[in-house]
Amino acid sequence: MTTSAAGQPLIPQPPATVAALRQAISQIAPAALPAFTRELDQAADQARQGSDLAPLQRFIAQWAVYVHIQRQPELAADFRRWEDTSESGDAAQARQAAAEIGRILDEAHAATGLPAR
Secondary structure, X not given: OOOOOOOOOOOOOOOOOHHHHHHHHHHHOHHHXXXXXXXXXXXXXXXXXXXXOHHHHHHHHHHHHHHHHHOOHHHHHHHHHHHHHXXXXXXXXXXXXXXXXXXXXXXXXXXXXXXXX
16 A cells, blocks of 8 residues: 555545546555455446446445545544444444444545435
């Protein structure tokens, strides 16, 4: 992963296209590329089978949000901490973690110009 000045995104938010998102992921989270490719293939198959672009649109939205979060190291670290808390905490901690994860995802959707979840 490349580094950035404190609090600055590693890269600008790319356009919500497969090629731009793939390029961004290769820069900021190369370990996620196999999942990106696998999920793209699945979305393309579903779109083809159903003659519907919705699976591809969901794929693009999901990965645009992922890139938005991952390109900001502090936000990505917060997201991971909340994910860990949701898995290992008690019921009250899990509820708080779910609320924080939802808030981060809602803000990421808004920042990318995508509709809320």
